[in-house]
Every structure is written in structure tokens, then in C-alpha cells.
Amino acid sequence: MERLQPVRRDATVADVAKRAGVSKAQAARALGNYGAVSDDVRERVLAAAQELDYRPNELARTMNTGKSHTLGVVVGDIENPHFGLLMRGISDTAKRAGFDVILVNTGEDVTIERDAVQVLLDKRVDGLIVAPASSLETEHLRRVYESGRPLVLVDRQAQGVPAEVMAVDMTSVAFASTRHLLEQGHTRIAFVSTIDSGEPYRPGIRLHSSQIMERLTGMEQAFGQAGLSLPPDLVRLNAGNADSIRRITRDLLAGSNPATAIVASDGLIALSVVEEIQALDLDIPGEVSILMYDDFPWTRLTTPPLSVIAQPVYDIGAAAAKTVIARISGRVQVPATPAFEATLILRGSIGVPPSALPEAAAS
């Protein structure tokens, strides 16, 4: 009951060695080109390998050396072009240095992130780049650090994890953009974010995302500098889905003291906010001003085009990759973490609030 050729097993070093008439060790040396090998042997071995269509078993190789020439990347939401671009920055840099990149998506779920990190570690990636779902729940990241495998964080901090963080300083750009809004005459400035806090905003609240914390801090500072304070009722967290965002938008724009400007924490939020504003038949920027985080191509297409806060996402990815690779290579002199700057790009969606217009001022 035997097959003639069980499944055409892949050729191994031993097979190649036999065919070339040399020892396994010599074949391995020629194949992996290390150690000392005579030209004659090398030639015969490579020829044999060719004929047998030999492909090294990377798993076995990794098991011995501990190196896989692979970077692991963990992100929250690959559907967000933000991460797509980040990924390209990482991939391009990694490829140039001879590293492969594998990605795992977490849906911004810390539990899944924990598993993802473990999976990657189990696959023996040489280094890890993580955009942490939470800046507070970070034991699993601390463990990566303790395992000694290089880890670089992107976008967000992670409390208690002594790893480099490649991220924009959101505080200053939030400050600058809020000041701009204040200068236009806005004081009722709203901020809408999906960030899941479990409770409504109050000054001094602690959030999972260091990015959002920074944005709020920047806003608070700008208000403070103007002798005002950020209206707590206009900061809306937990804006989970399109429906809730639209409801929040309606709410912000209703009543006797509505918001005159809305800052959307990401593209998806801006989308629903603008949709609701259109549904309410309000004018942008005549009646409501809009500012959103991240600069996506489509923001130039809306009427009016959206003002945005752009981040050098590709560069952040590239820098992250460069740094993990430097660490992997054992370089002591790791490239200094660059300071990334976000920039406010003014398009048509920010204007003067109705209350500040001449005719309104007269009343």
C-alpha cells in the first residue's frame, strides 16, 4: 500500500549534500554562504540545489538562529487609510533593509492586541511596531520590552513602556488650530471623538488614547490663553458609530447656545458630521465651521473643501521601521527620534461664526 512518491517532499540540505557528494555541513555552508567552502564544492552544491529545486526551510533556520528577518506590525484599524499609509512607510523602509513585514489587525481591541503581539512573538519576528490600542493597558507591551525584543510604538504613548514613540506632538497643533478658531471669533468649539471612555468628558479626565489627551490639552491651553475655557458640554466622546455621531452633531447644533465650530477627531467622524449638517440644511462655513484630523484626498472634494490637520504619516512609519531595525542590528547609536509635526491646512470649511458677523454684532 505504498505510494511511489509520498507527496514529493521538499528537498533538504541533506538531499542536496548527497547529490553533490559532500557532507551536510558543507552543503549547508555553501547554501547559507557562511564558513569556509572551496569554489569547487560551492559550485557543485549550488548546482545540486538548483536541480532539486531546493528552498531553505526558514522555520528551521529561524529556530536555530533566532532571527527571522521579519518585522511584526500591529495596528488598530487597517480600514483607516491612516494606517495604510503608515504601513507603506514601514514596508518601504523594511524592504530596503532586507526585512519582511507582516501585519496583524486588532480592531482597536486590547484583548485582540494582546493576542496579536503574542502571535507575532511566537512567529519570532525580530522586532515589533505597535500602534497601541490603549495607552493605559500596556502590560503586554511591557512584556515585549522585557523579552528584549525591539519594540517601537507609533501614534500613541503607552504608559510604563520604555519604548521609543514615533508620533506627532498633537498638543501644539491642537493649540494652534484652536487659537485660529478663537481668532475667527468662535468660542463654542466642539470636539467629537470615537474614543471609548465609558463616561462623558470632564476636565482632567484620563483617556486611553494619549493622542486624544494631547488634543484636548492643546485646546484647553488655547482657551486658557484667551482667558476662556473649553466648554465641557461640547466635548463628546464615545461617538461609536455613524448614528451616534449624527445624533451628537444634531445635539451640538441645537438649543439656544449651539456650537459654531466642530472639530472631528478623524475622517469617519467628519463624514457623519458633515452629512448631518447637510441634512440639517446648515451652511459650512456660514453657520458651522469644520476641522478634521488627518488629511485624506477626499477632503478636497467636499463643498467646501475641509480644513484639516495633516500628519506626516508615511515618515512616521519609515522612522519607526528604521529605529526597530537599528535596534535589531544591535546598533547602539539608534537614530534619534525625529520630532514630527502636524500642520493645519486651511481650506474652505472654517469661517467666522454667525454671532461675530457685523449684522449679528449690531443686534
Place this chain on the structure above:
Amino acid sequence: MERLQPVRRDATVADVAKRAGVSKAQAARALGNYGAVSDDVRERVLAAAQELDYRPNELARTMNTGKSHTLGVVVGDIENPHFGLLMRGISDTAKRAGFDVILVNTGEDVTIERDAVQVLLDKRVDGLIVAPASSLETEHLRRVYESGRPLVLVDRQAQGVPAEVMAVDMTSVAFASTRHLLEQGHTRIAFVSTIDSGEPYRPGIRLHSSQIMERLTGMEQAFGQAGLSLPPDLVRLNAGNADSIRRITRDLLAGSNPATAIVASDGLIALSVVEEIQALDLDIPGEVSILMYDDFPWTRLTTPPLSVIAQPVYDIGAAAAKTVIARISGRVQVPATPAFEATLILRGSIGVPPSALPEAAAS
């Protein structure tokens, strides 16, 4: 010159066994829970594992069993939300079945795709899902098939590769949407695609992307049914970057016999096309009608909202995952490949061409 604790080596089965006072084999059985183990032994082993913080070396495990409980995914452009959504469909399904998913991006480059597939194969993924960069250069995919590892294709066919393809039938929706445009009175219908053909379009041309082929076929059929033929001068391939797309758009809209409708092959193209139309100060849909492939949220935000051809991308991903997993599990009865249908979603960007309006007709 010895360290007291060289690097705190990870605990292995042997360590656990020693600590629990049993043989390696028994420890392994308890840990991997297979074979027969007495309650007493199991308890001691698990306790020892706990104390030593034992984590199985998945690499070693994979080397022995040949299984990694991991799906490999290869896509062309992760920046495109299309693939992001596809990825979610895959991940959700895989996770539910206990599989991890790792992704490699190729930038639509066949050479990189070849490497990516090899990397994944080297990592011994149990199955592969590939959105092939080319439907024509497919030897590497054929090799995957021959290696016996389950392979499922998404979005595009791959010539000579006998693997299931999860994709929408683009021909029929292209036919239907073109007929709709014809019924509105358009005959000068343009089609713009990034697809790299090396040469301009001519009827009967062979392209790398089966999807684009189908779209063109559908358009040709609709024209044929109307007793007309697709104007070859309006089919523009090789629209690589934003600049060239804008140049092409300008070109299509100039002259004495301009296009009255433009079909954009993807979101990025639509973006540049619309930008150029706005720059030319032409009215949509008064002077030019627009239709694009893929339904992204932002298409509802432009003025007017864009008519699109929507695909059930998430479902395609889910189905692909389900099928590879079925194959991996050796199920003979693999779920039948569902027929995915794209749908034409009419919004405001398609209208009657100027030439068909009463006043124009009078002239």
C-alpha cells in the same frame, strides 16, 4: 567570564518536565493536551508551567506538525480601503475559526508579490488568500497550488491557476451601468483606469486585470446592444498618478466631441477626475456625468454625491476565508463559491448630457 543568568532563557518543555518531576513526553502531552495523562500529572505539569511562565515555541510546534493555524493574505494596496474592508472580512472569519491572519502588501508589483507569497509559504501558513496583481503572470501562484497548500483568489482571476476565485461578476454590472448611461443619452462615455498596459487601448486588447477586462467587456456589450460601439479614444489606461489623471480628464473634455460621462475605475481616479472638472469649472452632472467603482463613504459628501458601483467586499473576504479554512481542514465538501453581485447606486452625479437637452436638440 560567565553571567549568572545568560539572558533568562525561555522555559521549555524539558524545564517544565523536570520541575514537575515527569518525563518530557508526559509534560508535552499535558501541555498540548493530547494523548493520555493522569489528572495528577496534568496538574503538576500545568502548575510547573505556570511558575516557569512557560510559553510553547510555536515555531518548533509548526516544524513538527506542519500546521501553523495561520492564514496568509497578499494584497496589492493596503492604502485602498477596499482591501481594508476585505481584510476585515477575512480576519473576522478566521478568528472565529481559531486562525491567525498575517498580511503582506505588494504595491501591485508582481515581483514583490512573488516574494510575498514565498515569505508566507516559508512561514508555513496553512493557506493563502491572494488578490493577484496580474491575471497573466501567475507561475508563482500555480506553484502554490502545486505545493498543495490551499489557495483562494480574490477580486481577480489568474490564468492557469485552478483555484477558486471570490469576485464580483463585473461584466454584468458594467453592462447595466453603461446601458443606464446610454439611456440617459450619453454616447461619449469615457473609462479611465490606472491599469498598466504598456500601450493604449484598442478593442480586443489583453490586460493584466481580469476585472478591468470584464468592465470593458460589459461596456462594449451595452454599446453593441444599442447598435453603437465603445469609442476607443475615450478608453484611457495607464492613468498612473494624479497628474496624468488630470491631464487625461482635461483631454477627454476638450475638443469638439468631448466625453459627456466619465467612468472612474477606482476612488483615487474619481478624486482627480472630479478635481479637474471642478478646476475646469464644469458642472456635474449638467455638463459631465460621473460614475465610479467602489462605494466609499466620502462619495456621499461631494457635490453632487457620486454615483457608484458597490461591491460586497466584506462578504468576499469572509467567503474567501471560509473556503481556505474548509480546504485546510480537509473538508471535501467545500462551501460553493457564492455569486457576488455588484450594484449600481445612483446618486446625483449622473444626468442627461447637454446634447440631449431640449434646447440643445433644437440647435
Place this chain on the structure above:
DNA sequence: GTGAAAGCGCTAACAC
């Protein structure tokens, strides 16, 4: 230069 042999951490066949 070259080869024999040990070992990476695990699973699996085979005895008892």
C-alpha cells in the same frame, strides 16, 4: 577545507 555530531524545542512512534 571538510566532515561528524550535537542541538534548537517540540511531536510522535514505540515500548513497557
Place this chain on the structure above:
DNA sequence: GTGTTAGCGCTTTCAC
């Protein structure tokens, strides 16, 4: 139930 013993495919001493 349990332990012994081979491997998996590769790298890496260590002799010669």
C-alpha cells in the same frame, strides 16, 4: 499512563 527515543531541517561546535 508513562517513559525512551527518534526525528523535523537547519546551524554550529569541534576535530581532523
